[in-house]
Amino acid sequence: MLVVMQSQATDQQVAAVERHIRELGLSPHPMRGPTRTAIGITGNTSAVDPTSLEGLPGVRELLRVTKPYKLASREMHLDDTVVRLPQTSFGPGTFTVVAGPCSVENEEMALRTAEFLMQRGVRLMRAGAYKPRTSPYSFQGLEEAGLDILDRVRRETGIGVVTEVMDAGHVELVEAAADMLQIGTRNMQNFILLKRIAKSTKPVLLKRGISATLEEWLMAAEYLLSGGNRNVVLCERGVRTFADHTRNTLDLSVIPPVKKHSHLPVIVDPSHGTGRREYVPPMSLAALAAGADGLMVEVHPDPLKALSDGPQSLDFAQFDKLLDSLKRLAEPLGRTIC
Ligand code: PEP
Ligand code: MN
Secondary structure, three states, rough: OOOEOOOOOOOHHHHHHHHHHHHHEEEEOOOOOEOOEEEEEEEOOOOOOHHHHHOOOEEEEEEOOOOOEEEEEEOOOOOOEEEEOOEEEEOOOOEEEEOOOOOOOOHHHHHHHHHHHHHHHOOOOOOOOOOOOOOOOOOOOOOOHHHHHHHHHHHHHHHHEEOOOOOOOHHHHHHHHHEEEEHEEEEEOHHHHHHHHOOOOOOOEEOOOOOOOOHHHHHHHHHHHOOOOOOEEEEEOEEEOOOOOOOOOOOHHHHHHHHHHHHOOOEOOOHHHOOOHHHHHHHHHHHHOOOEEEEEEEEEOOOOHOOOOOOEEHHHHHHHHHHHHHHHHHHHHEEEEE
């Protein structure tokens, strides 16, 4: 349910409506827009008599939100959300490029990559310290030592860092070293983790589960939003299908429906989406054309020696070429690469 206030409603009237919602045993979520305030209501609204709210001073109308995801829905929040980090932002008009190695392997490579990216205007580096690997024999990430490296690199270069949190017990540690917390595909429905990260003040990158429908994905976002974290960026990274010509099937056709049904920014990860570096540039351009708000690409100083996901990682020269073509495509589309 959504209470739309009149444009001249006072702060006291908004507060009174919030109080009334709480008295009904429900949760109010005020959203202040440029012209008016709306108050989202979550909880079991089925038994609520709408007339009790409609009659309150300052209320213009009461709308029913039909989708099961309420706070993530465009029905409740018409304007596109902008997610701001100290170094960059995700939202309409811009196309935010996030790049970096699959894993932090050592300080030297992390620093070299960060310096290269900063020089190219990329303000957010991805790199995993905790790695979810299919095989227990594969490189598992440097864990806490990797976080220490990321923290030093961001302090030294000024780059922002996004890195995965795999365990609710690690959130505090990761928060201290990162500017944005990544929830990986395998954890999209780890509800304990979602509830813990909902309490974090850091923005979240929420990857789509390997076989998640759009509704399941947005319901996972709803856990974050309803728990208090409004800074959520979605990331399409490919889903599991019968096709085996690519590592996953990058579902770019999900971008327009995400935009239609949600106000949250959505970016695309063509590296995990395709698994092959030669497919990354065309799918990156397609992501921009499809209306995504950005890109997350794996870039490594020496992909042939990478400890994880080398075959899908671009080297610096390949990334430079990709940035050039993105800039050329962005112009006629009225977008700015950031
Ligand atoms: C990653 O980005 O490093 C990663 C493991 O991605 P995903 O969760 O999409 O597999
Ligand atoms: Mn990877």
